[in-house]
Amino acid sequence: HVQLVESGGGSVQAGGSLRISCAASAVVTRCMAWIRQAPGKEREAVAAIDGNGRTSYVDSVKGRFTISRDNAKTTLSLQLNSLKPEDTAMYYCAASFVCDYFTKGYWGQGTQVTVS
Numbered sequence: 001h002v003q004l005v006e007s008g009g010g011s012v013q014a015g016g017s018l019r020i021s022c023a024a025s026a027v028v029t030r031c032m033a034w035i036r037q038a039p040g041k042e043r044e045a046v047a048a049i050d051g052n053g054r055t056s057y058v059d060s061v062k063g064r065f066t067i068s069r070d071n072a073k074t075t076l077s078l079q080l081n082s083l084k085p086e087d088t089a090m091y092y093c094a095a096s097f098v099c100d101y102f103t104k105g106y107w108g109q110g111t112q113v114t115v116s
Contacts, residue, residue: 009111022076022093031099036089
């Protein structure tokens with residue numbers, strides 16, 4: 001069992017930046033991701049990183065968001081730049097040893113990002 005705790009959310013004006021982080025209670029050797037959910041919308045995996053450090057992004061955040069993980073594989077971060085109002089959502093950190101966040105994953109409690 002892995003516990004995940006996010007931090008660093010907040011409110012920012014459009015065009016601004018935020019950095020959110022996630023501390024894991026155990027080493028996650030495989031996949032981790034940031035998944036967001038806005039009110040009335042479905043959850044969306046915006047950025048992911050695999051065990052080899054390969055990253056992937058949803059098209060709407062490419063070039064603006066950067067996912068990273070420390071060498072110990074216990075801290076996941078997301079740098080959010082050039083923020084837009086449509087980025088407003090609850091951002092969840094997720095981890096999965098089989099890279100399936102929605103059915104076989106661990107999730108944090110979420111951190112709110114609000115862009116005005």
